[in-house]
Amino acid sequence: MTTTSDRDQLAYISSQAADARVNVELNTGDMTLNIGPQHPATHGTLRIACRLDGEQVIMAEPMMGYMHRGYEKLCEVRTYPQCTTLINRIDWLGSFANEVPFILAAERLMEVEAPPRAQWIRTILFELSRIANVALFLGDMGVQLGALTPVFFAFRDREHVLNQIEAITGGRFHPNFDRIGGLKDDIPKGWIEETKSVMVKMRTFCDEMEDLLVGNEIFQTRCRGVGVIPADVALSYGMSGANLRASGVDWDLRRDANPGLAWDQIDWRVWTHPDGDSFARYWVRLQETREATYIVDKLLDGIPSGPIMAKVPRIIKVPAGEAYISTENPLGEMGYYIVSKGELGPFRVKIRTPSFNNISVVPWVMKGVYVPDVITILGSLYFILGDIDR
Amino acid sequence: MIELLALPYWQETSIKLGLALVVIPTTSLILVYLFLFKMMAFMQSRLGPNETGPYGTLQLIAEAIKFLQKEDINPAQADRRVFRLAPVVVLASTFLLYVVLPAGPDAVVQNLDTGVFYAMAVSSLSVLGILMAGWASANKYALLGGLRAAGQLIAYELPLILAVMGVVIQAETMNLQGIVEAQATGEIFGIGVIGNPFILTQFLAFLIFMIAAQAELTQTPFDMPVAETELVGGYHIEYTGFRFLLFFMAEFGTAFAFAALASVMFLGGWWIPGFDVDNNILNILGPGVMLGKILLVAFFIFWVRFTYPRLREDQLQKFAWKVLIPLALVNIVLTGIFKVVF
Amino acid sequence: MPQVPGFIKGLSVTAKTAGRTLFPKRGWKTLIPAPQKGAVTVQYPREKEAPPDRARGVIALHEENCTACMLCSRSCPDWCIYIEGHKVKAPPRRAGGKARSVNMLDRFDIDYALCMYCGICVEVCPFDALFWTPEYEYSEPRIADLLHDKVRLGEWMDTVPDFLEYESGSEEKVRKVPR
Numbered sequence: 001m002t003t004t005s006d007r008d009q010l011a012y013i014s015s016q017a018a019d020a021r022v023n024v025e026l027n028t029g030d031m032t033l034n035i036g037p038q039h040p041a042t043h044g045t046l047r048i049a050c051r052l053d054g055e056q057v058i059m060a061e062p063m064m065g066y067m068h069r070g071y072e073k074l075c076e077v078r079t080y081p082q083c084t085t086l087i088n089r090i091d092w093l094g095s096f097a098n099e100v101p102f103i104l105a106a107e108r109l110m111e112v113e114a115p116p117r118a119q120w121i122r123t124i125l126f127e128l129s130r131i132a133n134v135a136l137f138l139g140d141m142g143v144q145l146g147a148l149t150p151v152f153f154a155f156r157d158r159e160h161v162l163n164q165i166e167a168i169t170g171g172r173f174h175p176n177f178d179r180i181g182g183l184k185d186d187i188p189k190g191w192i193e194e195t196k197s198v199m200v201k202m203r204t205f206c207d208e209m210e211d212l213l214v215g216n217e218i219f220q221t222r223c224r225g226v227g228v229i230p231a232d233v234a235l236s237y238g239m240s241g242a243n244l245r246a247s248g249v250d251w252d253l254r255r256d257a258n259p260g261l262a263w264d265q266i267d268w269r270v271w272t273h274p275d276g277d278s279f280a281r282y283w284v285r286l287q288e289t290r291e292a293t294y295i296v297d298k299l300l301d302g303i304p305s306g307p308i309m310a311k312v313p314r315i316i317k318v319p320a321g322e323a324y325i326s327t328e329n330p331l332g333e334m335g336y337y338i339v340s341k342g343e344l345g346p347f348r349v350k351i352r353t354p355s356f357n358n359i360s361v362v363p364w365v366m367k368g369v370y371v372p373d374v375i376t377i378l379g380s381l382y383f384i385l386g387d388i389d390r
Numbered sequence: 391m392i393e394l395l396a397l398p399y400w401q402e403t404s405i406k407l408g409l410a411l412v413v414i415p416t417t418s419l420i421l422v423y424l425f426l427f428k429m430m431a432f433m434q435s436r437l438g439p440n441e442t443g444p445y446g447t448l449q450l451i452a453e454a455i456k457f458l459q460k461e462d463i464n465p466a467q468a469d470r471r472v473f474r475l476a477p478v479v480v481l482a483s484t485f486l487l488y489v490v491l492p493a494g495p496d497a498v499v500q501n502l503d504t505g506v507f508y509a510m511a512v513s514s515l516s517v518l519g520i521l522m523a524g525w526a527s528a529n530k531y532a533l534l535g536g537l538r539a540a541g542q543l544i545a546y547e548l549p550l551i552l553a554v555m556g557v558v559i560q561a562e563t564m565n566l567q568g569i570v571e572a573q574a575t576g577e578i579f580g581i582g583v584i585g586n587p588f589i590l591t592q593f594l595a596f597l598i599f600m601i602a603a604q605a606e607l608t609q610t611p612f613d614m615p616v617a618e619t620e621l622v623g624g625y626h627i628e629y630t631g632f633r634f635l636l637f638f639m640a641e642f643g644t645a646f647a648f649a650a651l652a653s654v655m656f657l658g659g660w661w662i663p664g665f666d667v668d669n670n671i672l673n674i675l676g677p678g679v680m681l682g683k684i685l686l687v688a689f690f691i692f693w694v695r696f697t698y699p700r701l702r703e704d705q706l707q708k709f710a711w712k713v714l715i716p717l718a719l720v721n722i723v724l725t726g727i728f729k730v731v732f
Numbered sequence: 733m734p735q736v737p738g739f740i741k742g743l744s745v746t747a748k749t750a751g752r753t754l755f756p757k758r759g760w761k762t763l764i765p766a767p768q769k770g771a772v773t774v775q776y777p778r779e780k781e782a783p784p785d786r787a788r789g790v791i792a793l794h795e796e797n798c799t800a801c802m803l804c805s806r807s808c809p810d811w812c813i814y815i816e817g818h819k820v821k822a823p824p825r826r827a828g829g830k831a832r833s834v835n836m837l838d839r840f841d842i843d844y845a846l847c848m849y850c851g852i853c854v855e856v857c858p859f860d861a862l863f864w865t866p867e868y869e870y871s872e873p874r875i876a877d878l879l880h881d882k883v884r885l886g887e888w889m890d891t892v893p894d895f896l897e898y899e900s901g902s903e904e905k906v907r908k909v910p911r
Contacts, residue, residue, distance in 0.1 A: 015704060031530060033530050033531075033534075039622065040622060055534070055703070078809060079807065081807065081852050081855075081856075082807070082809035082850075082852065085809050085848060085850035085852065086809065117901070117902075142699060145699035145700060146610050146611065146613065146698075146699040146700030147610070147697065147698060147699040147700075148430070148434075148610075148696055149430075149433055149434050149696050149697060149746055149749075152434035152435065152436065153434070153435070153749070156434075156435050156772050159772075163784070166783065166784050166786070166787055167784040167786065168786070169786070170784075170786040170787055170788040170851065170864060171787075171788050171849065174849075174850075176850050176851060184851075184855065185786075185904070186898045186899070186902040186904045187898065187899045187902065188785075188786070188896035188897065188898065188899065189896065189897040189898060189899055190899075191899060192899060208745055211738075211741040211742060211744070211745050212697070212741075212742045212745050212746075213699070213742075214738075215738035215741050215742070216698060216699065216738040216739065216741075216742050217737065217738050217739060218611050218698050218699050218700070218701055219699050219738075220738075221701065221702075221705055222699060222700075222701070222702060222705075303899075303901060304901070305900070305901030305902065305903070306901075306903060307903050307904075308902065308903070308904060314858075370702060370703075370704070371534065372614070372700075372702045372703070373702070429750065431753075431771075432749070432750040432753040432754050432767060432770075432771075433746040433747075433749050433750040433753075434749070435749055435752075435753050435770075435771055435772045435773075436753075436771050436772065436773045437767055437768065437771040437773055437775070440775075693743060693746065693747070694743070696746060697742045697743050697745075697746045698739070698742065
């Protein structure tokens with residue numbers, strides 16, 4: 001792992017300061033630029049209103065809500081299986097990961113535990129959705145910076161993971177596979193071998209990304225020292241996931257607050273980077289994708305045999321109570337707070353999404369950066385609009 | 391110089407101009423098809439257009455027809471006349487560049503004695519067109535793109551010209567045909583079989599020329615003016631239909647022209663070993679030889695374009711002023727020394 | 733060994749991919765360009781990818797098993813299943829017994845313009861009357877034609893694949909598709 005030198009960081013800051021001084025001396029006016037809802041760089045309909053002085057940003061304000069679909073209200077009038085179908089679509093790239101905390105919270109209210117085989121397969125599918133999600137980020141960051149080819153490699157190699165998810169659940173993007181008490185169905189024959197070969201392909205993809213982007217001097221010049229978020233600022237804004245780990249904070253819910261899935265049964269490591277700039281965020285996610293392929297390999301070797309579903313009644317009525325469970329989703333920490341009144345569906349569901357907090361740091365981090373760096377920072381923070389707006 | 395046909399001046403010139411006008415869209419067509427459609431597709435594990443015509447060769451003609459039938463939209467607050475004139479200015483600079491490119495001992499529209507000087511001067515006219523487009527579009531993204539383009543294109547003119555100076559010093563002439571003859575009749579340490587292509591002695595100048603050409607063509611890694619994921623098109627964001635096609639054709643026509651200049655100045659132009667410089671057969675073989683060399687140079691231009699991300703504009707400027715220009719000056723000094731000493 | 737600068741490595745990755753796309757054949761035929769074979773894209777509609785057996789393409793109805801219990805219709809998140817039925821008197825099971833009432837299915841429509849392909853209806857059916865098939869080519873020029881009625885849903889039963897065997901270690905039993 002390579003870090004930015006102090007000299008490079010100082011060089012960037014001093015060039016920003018020099019530009020700001022020139023703008024003040026020349027008494028230039030401000031320009032409001034709308035990196036508007038329709039823009040190729042915001043992953044969806046996010047609007048960032050920037051006040052620019054020349055090419056430097058004085059103030060940037062994210063305005064979200066263009067994609068609000070009313071999930072929390074929708075869940076109030078649906079039963080638990082119907083809710084599971086809907087919440088697949090919050091973070092649509094790593095969609096199995098959305099179901100898991102919801103189901104775990106409902107299981108905690110029902111005081112039922114899924115059998116070990118179900119927990120292991122849940123973990124495998126969780127890590128597969130993490131690989132699918134972050135692989136797209138690895139290619140997408142290239143496109144934000146102008147490299148046209150990595151994103152095609154990302155889509156091409158991600159197809160294999162999606163095929164594996166489809167082979168077991170029936171849906172590539174919206175598996176809708178988790179049930180209260182376990183999983184809907186068991187693994188078909190031959191799936192374990194195929195998934196292992198897919199993991200080999202994903203590792204080759206990670207190596208290609210490392211050659212194409214991480215090792216590229218232009219990528220490093222664009223990303224190093226850009227958008228530095230110190231650890232205390234990141235924690236105070238409630239950032240989570242790879243963004244936090246890239247600022248040096250050693251925090252991973254899979255290890256620290258495991259809600260019952262199989263991560264404590266195998267050896268794996270958490271990747272951090274001390275710099276906190278865009279390069280660090282990319283690097284951490286690259287290593288996490290590789291680590292996820294190793295985790296899947298180890299999990300595939302040790303799936304315990306047993307039933308796939310615990311004994312739950314056919315029509316599920318979750319007893320009254322409140323429960324909150326959060327997990328380490330591909331984008332960060334996602335949590336569901338379920339209030340139940342003992343009926344067929346929840347009374348109130350509060351969804352804590354990682355991207356909402358991740359982009360709340362945008363006004364702080366965008367002071368004085370250049371317009372191209374706005375795109376770099378937004379790309380490296382990696383949010384998905386469905387996650388922000390729900 | 392053998393004259394093929396004894397025609398009065400204006401007839402000969404109009405035939406040559408007509409040929410040049412036909413050649414320019416054809417060349418951009420070839421480049422776009424081969425590199426933008428097909429090579430980019432193969433590098434991304436996909437096929438590219440393969441439905442229109444055999445192996446998708448007629449795709450650009452289909453696109454041209456599509457562009458022709460689009461509505462001519464001018465933004466309400468745009469400066470009408472300047473907005474409409476901008477793509478014409480850029481295309482005019484491309485056309486003017488083709489006047490001086492040689493495809494054979496006699497196959498050139500006008501063999502100017504200051505060929506290199508004229509080519510460099512005329513290629514920098516496109517900056518004017520881009521600035522006009524950026525300002526007249528009444529769009530903040532276009533304005534940003536236009537201003538970035540102005541800074542970048544002017545900054546990279548200097549390394550381009552300084553790199554070419556090395557070639558001119560070595561060839562002792564600015565005439566493009568003269569440069570080809572100098573490479574054809576030159577010798578490397580006494581062996582005259584393959585002549586003396588200047589890429590061997592002027593390797594540094596070749597590298598600087600290619601990098602500066604990449605920046606002049608606003609190709610990645612220097613495509614800040616047209617940064618698609620930031621400025622969504624930069625200076626040509628408001629252009630649709632035929633005017634956009636003019637920008638597009640100008641971009642690839644200029645790419646062809648720069649590749650032609652590179653192959654004339656560094657790779658030996660239309661000359662291949664085994665022929666006399668005055669041989670008339672080279673008037674027929676020459677265009678084919680030039681096409682091959684141009685495709686080779688363009689391959690490198692587009693290979694780099696599809697692989698690297700783009701530089702931020704202050705990093706661009708730093709690279710031009712602090713790295714390329716000093717290297718080009720060093721190259722000139724060394725060339726001068728070697729020319730005088732040997 | 734000096735480190736290869738990142739520029740060269742990046743160029744080699746794209747060149748290698750281009751080479752693999754253009755010349756995918758192995759052995760002595762390597763130099764014949766065959767991009768159609770080397771590209772990863774599937775040239776639909778000439779080539780069609782076969783989705784896995786469990787893919788959720790369209791839902792088929794086995795009418796004999798359906799008792800119009802309305803469980804699927806009630807549990808659909810989109811309310812896209814329309815069921816109508818009436819009761820008839822059927823002869824008693826054994827002589828001398830009471831006549832029993834049986835549900836007869838009049839109408840069973842699934843509106844695929846609304847369907848979310850979630851599978852709750854298939855899962856919830858207590859009589860195994862609904863099955864998934866991986867067929868996906870049923871788009872229509874008119875939206876109203878996307879309402880599949882009883883007969884069409886019955887025709888999809890021919891395309892339902894058998895249930896797959898499970899991996900070792902599973903305690904699930906493979907169910908049978910009624911043909």
